[in-house]
Amino acid sequence: AHKAQLLQYLRIASQIEHCVFLTAFFASKLEHESKHCNGKGFQRPGSSAFDRVYTANQNCGHAYPTFLAVLWCAGLLCSQAPAAFAGLMYLFVRQKYFVGYLGERTQSTPGYLFGKRIILFLFLMSVAGILNYYLIFFFGSDFEMYIKTITSAISPLLLIP
Numbered sequence: 001a002h003k004a005q006l007l008q009y010l011r012i013a014s015q016i017e018h019c020v021f022l023t024a025f026f027a028s029k030l031e032h033e034s035k036h037c038n039g040k041g042f043q044r045p046g047s048s049a050f051d052r053v054y055t056a057n058q059n060c061g062h063a064y065p066t067f068l069a070v071l072w073c074a075g076l077l078c079s080q081a082p083a084a085f086a087g088l089m090y091l092f093v094r095q096k097y098f099v100g101y102l103g104e105r106t107q108s109t110p111g112y113l114f115g116k117r118i119i120l121f122l123f124l125m126s127v128a129g130i131l132n133y134y135l136i137f138f139f140g141s142d143f144e145m146y147i148k149t150i151t152s153a154i155s156p157l158l159l160i161p
Contacts, residue, residue, distance in 0.1 A: 028052055056101035060094055071123035077129025081147040082155035089158050090118040118158055125151055
């Protein structure tokens with residue numbers, strides 16, 4: 001049991017590392033666009049390409065704390081497998097959002113909306129886990145198996161655009 005729990009924590013930790021990798025990718029893309037526009041480094045010249053990369057980087061950076069909080073809560077309080085699946089989906093969606101933002105702004109909209117849906121799913125998983133702990137504490141009723149079954153069944157529906 002201890003080994004299985006350690007593997008689950010390692011899965012979540014690997015997603016955090018992927019977040020760090022994406023943040024580094026976005027930052028390097030931002031630096032490249034900045035140097036490409038004026039060759040002097042981190043100055044905002046007003047270029048539309050630079051502004052798009054800068055804005056996409058800021059948007060992704062602002063979203064990660066929320067994502068990590070709901071990912072950890074959903075994984076620890078509800079079920080690790082659906083939370084890990086939703087976390088991976090979210091990271092791929094953010095990549096799609098960032099790349100879409102580099103083109104026309106309308107190309108980033110599907111990634112943004114898909115990401116919101118995944119965050120909502122992780123948030124609802126967290127709420128279900130918290131409610132289950134309160135039900136155990138106050139009434140002695142444990143619905144953990146039902147919640148895990150439902151979240152495992154619903155998580156593949158996240159693939160539907």
